Amino acid sequence: MNSFINESIKCSVNQCRHHANSKNFCSLDCISVGTHEANPKMDQCTDCLSFEVK
Known part of the structure; x- marks a missing residue:
């Protein structure tokens, strides 16, 4: 756990190993954000590269 x-990094992905569990925040000091698109134009095109499955 x-x-x-x-509290500077909000997160609602309960399946992530770094989710703060008791609140919708991350437990990491910082995160990496990237994209899976060649030319991202929407927020759905971005990804938290720090995500790890629990």
């Missing part, structure tokens, strides 16, 4: 809550 992640006891650290980084």
